[in-house]
Amino acid sequence: MPTEASRLGAIREKVEAGRRLTVEDGLALEASADLFAIGEMANLVRERKNGNLAFYNVNTHINPTNVCVYTCDFCAFRADLDDPRGYVMDRSQIVERARQASERGATELHIVGGLHHKLPFSYYVDVVRWIREAAPEIHVKAYTAVEIEFFSKIARKPVEQIMRELIDAGLGSLPGGGAEIFHPEVREKICGAKASTERWLDVHRTAHRLGLHSNATMLYGHIDGPIHRIDHLVRLRELQDETGGFQTFIPLAFHPENSEMDDIPKPSGVMDLKTMAISRLMLDNFPHIKAYWVMLGLKTAQVALSFGADDIDGTVVHEKIYHEAGAETPQEITTAEIRRLIQEAGRVPIERDTLYREITRDGRSWQAGRKIDPSRLLQIVPA
Template identity: 60%
Template sequence: MLRTSSEILRPIREKVEAGERLSFDDGLTLYSDAAPLPEVGELANLVRERKNGDAGYYNINTHLNPTNVCVYRCTFCAFRADLRSAKGYLMDEEQVRARGQEAVDNGCTELHIVGGLHHQAKYEWYRGVISTLHESFPELHLKAWTPVEIDWFSRQTQKPIRWVLEDMIDAGVGSLPGGGAEIFHPEVRNKICEHKADSTRWFETHRNAHQLGLRSNCTMLYGHIEQAYHRIDHLIRLRDLQDETGGFQTFIPLAFHPDNTGLSHIKKPNALMDLRTMAVSRLMLDNIAHMKAYWIMLGIGTAQCALAYGADDIDGTVRHELIYHDAGAETPEILSVEQIRQLIEEAGREPVERDTLYHRVEREGNAWRTGEAIAAAK
């Protein structure tokens, strides 16, 4: 039996204890200041432990952002560069292969690949990033391209999204990241990223990916101009697609970082907002197995706390992360495996190394193999 006692949470507490789905209005209640955060966290922790016990998952991964030049000018982005900017870059095949070699040399199981939409880079260049890595390092799982990028490739090739996904799978893509979701509601999306792929295209991409057998992550960028009802709308749209396809494996709430963006006048969300958003997400997304506390964005201390507020995953070593550090993230650029395991243990959880698809990793130094799949309750 839970210790929560607030009257405002009584109906929600009864639903959670019975394993019943929460409504839109329940979500708004959870975001209300009248709902005590410790009690919301306690409810989320109940769901977290039902699904994942005491496990604190992590992986050993490297990020690859092959270009930062981008045709879009999203208000919230500090990573992008103009075509002729001194900041802009475009990796060649040798640089891409070197990043893959670095990942292998450091025992990584995953390369996380996203970047800008370069004005002059052809589709074949983007496909070549994947094929080069897959042919050179077949043991690396390539988690690549958000729906925004897939939509751009579809426009470049004048082919359907499904064709692009099939071609990228043939090149070596193993799963999709969850970026580009931001906030789905048009009241917000049209203000912060009006020209790039809309929510319809985002969902079309993930629906097709799931139908083709790809697993994917999903995200929400919070703490900028959106309100609570925009967030709950966002979460329910994700829940609805998961009901349909079952293809999402992890949800990552992404805290907005305002530095060097067009929204630099906004204060970034504080730790209380971060923990409430994690907990509300865990409670609303009853059909997604895992919740990730992305330490790069949350900060190490808040990420640790999040392991008691619904999160069961801390992400990984995250070599070469650029996007959020460009926006003012003050977290380290990399954590060692020892540091990650320690912060999970300090939070009272059991460190479990996983691969991208949530198979347990058995390791001897940099040599590794996957064991059985990690089962999570529905």
């Protein structure tokens, strides 16, 4: 029977040769206690794809409403229609948030929220339009696949038509939320009422066909196990083989506070880093892996830059969903602090826009350049 060392050795040979890992390889990585060996392999892939660079952006979050028809067990953000905590942002609030973001030099507005069954689809279209009118220079990354599928239901229109209307209003790309865990053993227990795995994947397939890029996520560290996480990654990898439309994968650490699952402890630092590394190793066709500092914490996100991650997200500002669930990270951080964290980790900080084009700044104005050619990245690594 092969030892753990021999199994990792065989996997390392595949990684060094650039060969795809199997489900069995992924499960062997999950079973291994050798965090540093796994991290070293992930770092090899990370540097092969992105050299010594670490990306960040200047972004702001808008959550237009927290009223939600779904009652996912892990969610601490949602509110019922008659809940005093419930809110809906109006045009003036959305426009003011967009103007503030523009004044701060943001290149992206990240928009996700509750699924409010009393609001018409036109409201969600208007949110995008209001932002584009107030700050036309800012990229609008808006609405998860779960939200898009919900809009299709309330508007009684096909997903493709929903997306075309949002694109006409100014939608630039899709975030990766709502994926949670694809495996039915878990999904049916924690969020069975919302968009199925097949619907989530099909929304992103449609977005990619229409020319939109998107992100993907995985919520880990609750009732999921190794097979559920590896299954999730493989399903994403298969869709990326088909469309090539995913830009970034973001492993999201479960935060239990104020949710129906608050008896479950949040993931450990070891699990955070191991999940990051395994994600980088399994998702060989994803350009980027993000260490979302809001959920991981600044210190773990910083270390993750040596465990497969090449992106640390951005300034964020006004994030509510994970702070409602007990995230103790700041509401925002400055670009100077982001750059310092990246440099302390031995990486070269590069400000990017949503589409991973390098940003150059002159005072408050900014310009998006070309995407960095991956073939040049290893030449940038300091000796």
